[in-house]
Amino acid sequence: MFSTSALKVHNLSTHFYTRQGVVKAVDGVSFTVEAGHALGLVGESGCGKSVTALSISGLVKPPGRINSGEVWLNGRDLLKTPPRELRRLRGREIALVFQDPLASLNPVLSVGLQLVETVLSHEKVSAGLAKKMAVVQLHRMGLPDPDRLMRCYPLELSGGMCQRVLLTMALLLHPKVLILDEPTTALDTTVQAQILSELKRLQEELKMAVILVTHDMGVIAAMADSVAVMYAGSIVERAPVAELFDRPAHPYTRALLCSIPRFGQEALVPIKGQPPSLLNLPDECAFLPRCPEAFTACRGKRPPLTTVGPGHTAACHQLCLPAMVEVSKR
Amino acid sequence: MSLLEVRNLVKHYEGSFYFGKYRRAKVRAVDGISLTLERGEVLGLVGESGCGKSTFARLVTRLEEKTAGEIYFDGQEISGCTGKKLRRLRRHIQIIFQDSASSLNPRWKAGAIIEEPLVNYGISREKRRERVLELMDLVGMEPGDADKYPHEFSGGQRQRINIARALALEPALLVCDEPVSSLDVSIRAQVLNLLRELKERLSLSYLFISHDLAAVSCLAARVAVMYLGQIVEIIPASQLHLQGSHPYTRALVEAVPAPDPRQKTVLKATLKGEPPDPSRPPRGCRFHPRCPEATGICCEEKPVLKEVGKERTAACHLR
Numbered sequence: 255m256f257s258t259s260a261l262k263v264h265n266l267s268t269h270f271y272t273r274q275g276v277v278k279a280v281d282g283v284s285f286t287v288e289a290g291h292a293l294g295l296v297g298e299s300g301c302g303k304s305v306t307a308l309s310i311s312g313l314v315k316p317p318g319r320i321n322s323g324e325v326w327l328n329g330r331d332l333l334k335t336p337p338r339e340l341r342r343l344r345g346r347e348i349a350l351v352f353q354d355p356l357a358s359l360n361p362v363l364s365v366g367l368q369l370v371e372t373v374l375s376h377e378k379v380s381a382g383l384a385k386k387m388a389v390v391q392l393h394r395m396g397l398p399d400p401d402r403l404m405r406c407y408p409l410e411l412s413g414g415m416c417q418r419v420l421l422t423m424a425l426l427l428h429p430k431v432l433i434l435d436e437p438t439t440a441l442d443t444t445v446q447a448q449i450l451s452e453l454k455r456l457q458e459e460l461k462m463a464v465i466l467v468t469h470d471m472g473v474i475a476a477m478a479d480s481v482a483v484m485y486a487g488s489i490v491e492r493a494p495v496a497e498l499f500d501r502p503a504h505p506y507t508r509a510l511l512c513s514i515p516r517f518g519q520e521a522l523v524p525i526k527g528q529p530p531s532l533l534n535l536p537d538e539c540a541f542l543p544r545c546p547e548a549f550t551a552c553r554g555k556r557p558p559l560t561t562v563g564p565g566h567t568a569a570c571h572q573l574c575l576p577a578m579v580e581v582s583k584r
Numbered sequence: 585m586s587l588l589e590v591r592n593l594v595k596h597y598e599g600s601f602y603f604g605k606y607r608r609a610k611v612r613a614v615d616g617i618s619l620t621l622e623r624g625e626v627l628g629l630v631g632e633s634g635c636g637k638s639t640f641a642r643l644v645t646r647l648e649e650k651t652a653g654e655i656y657f658d659g660q661e662i663s664g665c666t667g668k669k670l671r672r673l674r675r676h677i678q679i680i681f682q683d684s685a686s687s688l689n690p691r692w693k694a695g696a697i698i699e700e701p702l703v704n705y706g707i708s709r710e711k712r713r714e715r716v717l718e719l720m721d722l723v724g725m726e727p728g729d730a731d732k733y734p735h736e737f738s739g740g741q742r743q744r745i746n747i748a749r750a751l752a753l754e755p756a757l758l759v760c761d762e763p764v765s766s767l768d769v770s771i772r773a774q775v776l777n778l779l780r781e782l783k784e785r786l787s788l789s790y791l792f793i794s795h796d797l798a799a800v801s802c803l804a805a806r807v808a809v810m811y812l813g814q815i816v817e818i819i820p821a822s823q824l825h826l827q828g829s830h831p832y833t834r835a836l837v838e839a840v841p842a843p844d845p846r847q848k849t850v851l852k853a854t855l856k857g858e859p860p861d862p863s864r865p866p867r868g869c870r871f872h873p874r875c876p877e878a879t880g881i882c883c884e885e886k887p888v889l890k891e892v893g894k895e896r897t898a899a900c901h902l903r
Contacts, residue, residue, distance in 0.1 A: 298769065298770060298771075299768050415858075442795065442858075443795065443797075443836070443839040443840055443841075444632055444835065444836065444839045445858060446839065446850075447838070447839035447841070447855070448853065448855070448856065450841070450850055450851060451852070451853065454851055469769060470769075470841065471769070471843040472840065472850070473841050473850075474843075475841060475842060475844055475845040475847075475848070476841045476842075476845075476850045476851055496845045499843070499844060499845050509770070510770065513769055513770050513772070513773035514773075514798070514843050515772070515773070515776065515796065515798040515801070515802045516798055516802075516842075516843065517801050517825035517837075517840075518801065518822060519798075519801075520802065521780070522773040522776055522777055522802060523773065524770060524772075524773035524774040524776075524777055525770035525773070525774075528740070528741075528771070529768070529770075
């Protein structure tokens with residue numbers, strides 16, 4: 255059952271219990287990622303993409319709580335794994351890289367020490383061997399002069415270099431699943447392009463399953479094999495990447511694609527209004543207030559994920575419409 | 585006569601000493617920039633972080649003192665303005681910043697924030713009230729929003745407050761320093777459209793600074809490309825994605841991930857490395873260590889901006 259999919263997330267729900275009420279940051283999210291494939295998780299800020307990433311690796315802190323769901327990795331449910339064992343899995347089986355590279359590194363330890371520490375906390379090897387492994391991996395990342403880099407402190411490096419060091423750290427123990435949370439958002443586009451191409455090469459080399467969280471459709475187009483579009487804590491559309499860009503089925507996906515500035519484009523088509531607050535979300539389609547194609551049947555209930563093509567599902571009442579029309583014809 | 589003309593503008597941040605030793609070298613943030621901005625025009629300014637875009641914006645708005653060079657606004661040299669003259673000038677040049685939250689006073693209500701410039705310039709109470717409502721309507725805010733505090737607004741709404749405040753005194757030139765970079769995609773399009781609409785309605789001129797080339801090309805007529813404190817190319821926005829003359833312009837365009845899974849050009853981007861330290865710029869053409877086409881002359885001689893086509897100038901030996 256788990257031969258093809260490296261990671262399987264089923265019905266994941268993470269809620270935050272705040273004084274103002276329950277924030278349903280992630281609400282019933284399911285997806286699978288295969289080895290050697292990249293899943294893009296795309297959406298606006300506050301749609302729950304990052305919380306999904308954190309939930310998978312068991313890093314949600316109170317007042318957040320994972321209410322339900324299963325995360326299957328190697329035939330074991332991560333959400334039922336005791337914290338101590340999970341600690342052992344993180345880094346070895348599943349690795350994370352966050353947006354702000356400088357905040358993720360310890361400023362008072364040299365890069366080398368932090369890399370070596372990662373190896374030593376997981377493997378029973380000598381410090382010398384761990385150091386050698388780190389240098390080899392830095393070299394593999396295409397970083398010049400790894401020996402000098404090992405002696406550097408994070409503040410001596412640029413943002414792009416820090417992010418490369420973090421990627422090296424994440425890949426040091428050859429994890430099966432790599433979760434990237436906005437890995438290039440804080441960087442210049444020129445540096446972003448370099449890091450993306452390095453990532454793509456390493457992903458193919460190491461046959462990793464990658465979950466790429468981003469808000470940039472351009473990054474998705476370049477990196478992902480399949481895409482899950484999130485809105486207000488749920489996945490509203492899931493499709494192979496080419497299919498999503500050619501035939502977006504959900505009005506939100508369509509609107510999102512229209513609102514991206516492209517070269518030579520005059521007027522943009524923005525999405526009206528603001529993303530909803532996740533506090534006390536009504537039990538109906540969350541995109542309804544902003545949807546240009548909403549109709550009366552949209553009110554009152556949540557649309558289910560409907561299959562619209564091979565590997566392509568979307569949650570919109572409109573897609574159920576043809577079936578409803580057919581039923582009424584009969 | 586151009587609305588804004590900048591000649592050979594230079595800003596160096598002096599090195600600092602510490603117990604008689606050099607602690608920080610002199611940074612050449614802006615190193616000889618000349619450009620013009622016509623009335624009603626939108627001029628884009630792009631480049632990597634640290635290339636001096638924001639310093640240039642601050643020099644033009646007189647938030648920073650130049651080291652050398654001249655700035656002409658409406659035919660008048662403004663870099664020497666002080667006191668009353670400078671105060672009068674500020675009416676005409678306004679700026680909006682990237683971080684919409686930190687540029688608003690968290691203890692003031694939106695209405696008071698928008699009203700402040702009007703108070704500063706002695707406009708009567710009745711007129712002020714009217715003008716605030718007018719401005720809020722202009723940027724698409726509800727009249728009820730005047731009594732809210734900045735934290736009650738989303739990023740996009742806050743940027744609207746910033747725009748309303750900047751427009752309160754009817755400036756001729758609006759300097760936009762990365763106005764949409766911190767906003768979400770769907771909101772970014774709203775603010776970009778608002779800026780375009782305002783420009784048409786109020787016949788404004790923008791100096792539009794961004795690292796998002798696609799966003800710049802949507803709004804600007806001409807785009808100036810900056811590298812390490814200097815302009816390497818000025819090109820019509822419509823030609824930006826087609827054929828930049830300078831290798832750096834082409835590299836920047838290549839690095840923008842296209843929202844199209846069939847063109848994965850980003851993954852083949854040719855530009856390597858990062859911009860060098862602006863305190864020690866390379867000799868000759870500043871771009872030559874990263875340039876894929878660099879030849880002998882590039883390491884030796886500084887290229888100058890010269891005409892390379894219709895309405896196009898570039899600073900490259902190979903053109």
